Amino acid sequence: MLKKDxxxxxxxxxxxIMVLSAALFYQQIGNFTTFGLIFPRAIIIILxxxxxxxxxxxxxxxxxxxxxxxxxxxxxxxxxxIGLGWVxxxxxxxxxxxxxxxxxxxxxxxxxxxxxxxxxxxxxIGGCEVAFFYLIFSRLLLVPLPQGILF
Amino acid sequence: xxxxxxSSTIAVFSIKNLLFMLxxxxxxxxxxxxxxxxxTMSVALIVPFTxxxxxxxxxxxxxxxxxxxxxxxxxxxxxVNTPGTPSSIxxxxxxxxxxxxxxxxxxxxxxxxxxAGGGLIGTVILIFLSVPxxxxxxxxxxxxxxxxxxxxxxxIASLASKNxxxxxxxxxxxxxxxxxxxxxxxxxxxxxxxxxAFQGGVQLISVLIGFFCIPEMLRIAGNLTAQKxxxxxxxxxxxxxxxSFWNVFRKPxxxxxxxxxxxxxxxxxxxxxxxxxxxxxxxxxxxxKEPETFGTGNPQGVVATEAANNATVEGGMVPLLTxxxxxxxxxxxxxxxxxxxxxxxxxxxxxxxAHITYAFMVSLFVANLMMFVVGILGGRSIFKxxxxxPAKILVPSIIFLTILGSYSIRNNIMDVIVMLIGxxxxxxxxxxxxxxxxxxxxxxxGPIAEKGLVQGYLMxxxxxxxxxxxxxxxxxxxxxxxxxxxxxxxxxREFKSRLKKGDN
Numbered sequence: 001m002l003k004k005d006x007x008x009x010x011x012x013x014x015x016x017i018m019v020l021s022a023a024l025f026y027q028q029i030g031n032f033t034t035f036g037l038i039f040p041r042a043i044i045i046i047l048x049x050x051x052x053x054x055x056x057x058x059x060x061x062x063x064x065x066x067x068x069x070x071x072x073x074x075x076x077x078x079x080x081x082i083g084l085g086w087v088x089x090x091x092x093x094x095x096x097x098x099x100x101x102x103x104x105x106x107x108x109x110x111x112x113x114x115x116x117x118x119x120x121x122x123x124x125i126g127g128c129e130v131a132f133f134y135l136i137f138s139r140l141l142l143v144p145l146p147q148g149i150l151f
Numbered sequence: 152x153x154x155x156x157x158s159s160t161i162a163v164f165s166i167k168n169l170l171f172m173l174x175x176x177x178x179x180x181x182x183x184x185x186x187x188x189x190x191t192m193s194v195a196l197i198v199p200f201t202x203x204x205x206x207x208x209x210x211x212x213x214x215x216x217x218x219x220x221x222x223x224x225x226x227x228x229x230x231v232n233t234p235g236t237p238s239s240i241x242x243x244x245x246x247x248x249x250x251x252x253x254x255x256x257x258x259x260x261x262x263x264x265x266x267a268g269g270g271l272i273g274t275v276i277l278i279f280l281s282v283p284x285x286x287x288x289x290x291x292x293x294x295x296x297x298x299x300x301x302x303x304x305x306x307i308a309s310l311a312s313k314n315x316x317x318x319x320x321x322x323x324x325x326x327x328x329x330x331x332x333x334x335x336x337x338x339x340x341x342x343x344x345x346x347x348a349f350q351g352g353v354q355l356i357s358v359l360i361g362f363f364c365i366p367e368m369l370r371i372a373g374n375l376t377a378q379k380x381x382x383x384x385x386x387x388x389x390x391x392x393x394x395s396f397w398n399v400f401r402k403p404x405x406x407x408x409x410x411x412x413x414x415x416x417x418x419x420x421x422x423x424x425x426x427x428x429x430x431x432x433x434x435x436x437x438x439x440k441e442p443e444t445f446g447t448g449n450p451q452g453v454v455a456t457e458a459a460n461n462a463t464v465e466g467g468m469v470p471l472l473t474x475x476x477x478x479x480x481x482x483x484x485x486x487x488x489x490x491x492x493x494x495x496x497x498x499x500x501x502x503x504x505a506h507i508t509y510a511f512m513v514s515l516f517v518a519n520l521m522m523f524v525v526g527i528l529g530g531r532s533i534f535k536x537x538x539x540x541p542a543k544i545l546v547p548s549i550i551f552l553t554i555l556g557s558y559s560i561r562n563n564i565m566d567v568i569v570m571l572i573g574x575x576x577x578x579x580x581x582x583x584x585x586x587x588x589x590x591x592x593x594x595x596x597g598p599i600a601e602k603g604l605v606q607g608y609l610m611x612x613x614x615x616x617x618x619x620x621x622x623x624x625x626x627x628x629x630x631x632x633x634x635x636x637x638x639x640x641x642x643x644r645e646f647k648s649r650l651k652k653g654d655n
Contacts, residue, residue: 010582010583010584011316011317013583014317014320014580014583014584014585015320017579017580017583018320018323018324021324021327022327024344025327025342028341028342028343028344029341030341032334032337032339032341033334033337033338033339034337035334035336035337035339035605035608035609036334036336036337036338036339036341037339038604038605038608039330039600039601039604039605040327040330040341040342043323043326043327043330044327046319046323047320047323047324047327050316050319050320050323051320053316053320054316054317054320057316063314063584065582065583065584067582067583068582070370070373070374071373071374071375071376072372072373072374072375072376073373075372075373075375076369076370076372076373078372079368079369079372079546079547079550080369080575082547083365083550083571083574084571086550086554087554087564087567087568087571090554090558090564090567091564095558099551099554099555102547102550102551103547103548103551106546106547106550107543107544107547110372110375110542110543110546110547111543125544126547129548129551130551133551133552133555137555137559141196141559143558143559143562144562145558146558146564
C-alpha cells in the first residue's frame, strides 16, 4: 500500500527509485571496454538487487512516514523555484543581475509581512551582499563569473 | 637531526614568519568555511605570492593555509550542515545536531581543540616517523587500495544500521553517480545521458554541497514561522570552553586514535581527509559504549572527524617530502611550490635541504597552535554572526554562496546545475529516510575503488585466476579481516539490541 493514515510507504517509493536508477544506468551501457565495464556492471546489479529488496520489504514490513510535511510549504516551494530560476538564468542574464534579484526576492519571500518597505529593505540587503561577494570573486580572486547581458 | 631541528625551529620563530602564518591560518579558515572554496583552491591562490618569499616563509605560509582550510570546513558543517570541504563530511553528522540543540558554540570549540590537537599529533608523526611510514605506504598496491575503499564503505553499516537496505542502496547509488564521465582505466565515456558537459564527470564538491546544504535550506524555509526566525538555536550556558576541552580530553583514546587514523590515511596517496574523517567517525562509533547517540549530537563524533582530517594534512606530507609523491591535490600544489623554490621533494630533500624541510615541518606544528587561538576567537565571532542573522536572510545567502562556490570550482555552469539537482534529489531521498552519508560516501570512494579493482585485476592477469590477487597478499588479508569485523559489528550490535528489546 502506498499510503496509510496520511503516511507514505517510503520503502516502496525508495525501492522504485533505485530500480529505475539501475535501469537508467543499464540502458546507458554502450560499447565499453572490459576495464570500463567491470565495476559499473557489478554496481548496477547490486543497486537493482537492493531496489528489489526494498520493494519486497515494502510488502512484508513497510516503513511509513509523512513526507513533505512542513509548516509553510509555499515558502519552501518559493525558495526552490527561485533557486531553479536563478541557476537557469545565470548564463543568459549574468551572475550579478540574477543573484541580486534572486537573493533579494528570496529574502522577501521569507518575510512575515510583505510590504513595499520590506521589499525596498530586502533589495538593499541583497544588493550589498551580492556586490560584496561579486567584487571579491571577480576582482580579487579573478573568477570569471558569467557576464550575461549586462555585467 | 637534533641540531637541524633546533636551528629550523629558531628559523620559524621570526616575527615575519609568524605573521605570514597567522595570515595563512586565518585566510585558510575563511576559505574552508565557504562551501565550494576548497583547500586546494586556497593554497593555489596563495602560491604566486610565495614566489618572492624566502623558502621557509613561503612554505610556512602555504602549510598554514592548508591547515586552516581543512579546519575551516568545520564551521559551515556545524552551523549550516554544509561541509566546507569534503574532509568535514563526518562533522555534519553530530556537529549540526549539536547546533540544532543550541550547542553550536560548544561544537565549534570542540572542533577547534580536536583539529589543533590532531594536527599537532600529525606533525609529531611527520617529524619522527616519516621515513619508516613512507616505506609502509609503498607496500600498498591496487588490491590494497580496493580493500581500503571497501573498508570505507563498511561505514554505511554504522551510518544506516537502523535501515541497512536503504543505506546500502544509497551507497550503491552514490557509486553509480561517481562513474559518470571518463572511466579511470580504459578511458570509456560513460553514463553521460547524452550531455557532453558530463564527460568530465560530476564535481564531487558540487554534489556534496547540494546533498547536504540545499535540503537543509529548504527545510528551514518551509518551517519558518514567527517563533523560529533564527536558523541556529542558541542556548545560553557558561563554561562552554571548559566543556569543549573535556569533550576532547576526557576520552583521549578517541582523540589519539582518530589522529593516528588521519595521519596514516593521509600517508596513502589518493586517500586523504575525505576518507580519513569517515573512517575515524566509524571507529569512534564502533568503540563507543553509547553508539546509538552518534548522529544525534555526540561531541565524540566531532572530535573523531576533526582530529582525523587535520592529521591528514601532516600525513599527506610524508610521501611528498620523503618520496616526492603528492598524495592529495593541495600537496601537489605544495610540491610545485617546493620546486619553484629550487627544492626537489624526495629522499635527497632531507640531506640537501634538511634545514628548510624541518623548518616546514616545525611550521606546521606552529600553524596548528595558531589555529587553536584563531579558532577560539574566530569561532566565537563566526558563531555570533551566524546566530545574529535572521533565517530569512541566511537561507538565500547560503544558497547564494553554494551557487558561487559550485561555479568557482571549474567556472562551469553545469556544476551549479548539478549542485541544485543534487540538492533536490537529496531532499527527496532524505524525506524517504535515506541518509545522505552513504550516498556521498559512495561518490567519494567510487573512483578509488574502481581504479583499485581494475588495476588489481590487470596485475592478476599473469595468474591462472586474476581475482586471487585480491585475497592472497598479506596486507589485503589483514584488511579483509578488518572489513568483516567492521561491517559485522554494527549489524551484530543492532541484532543484540533488538533481541534485548524483544525480551523486555
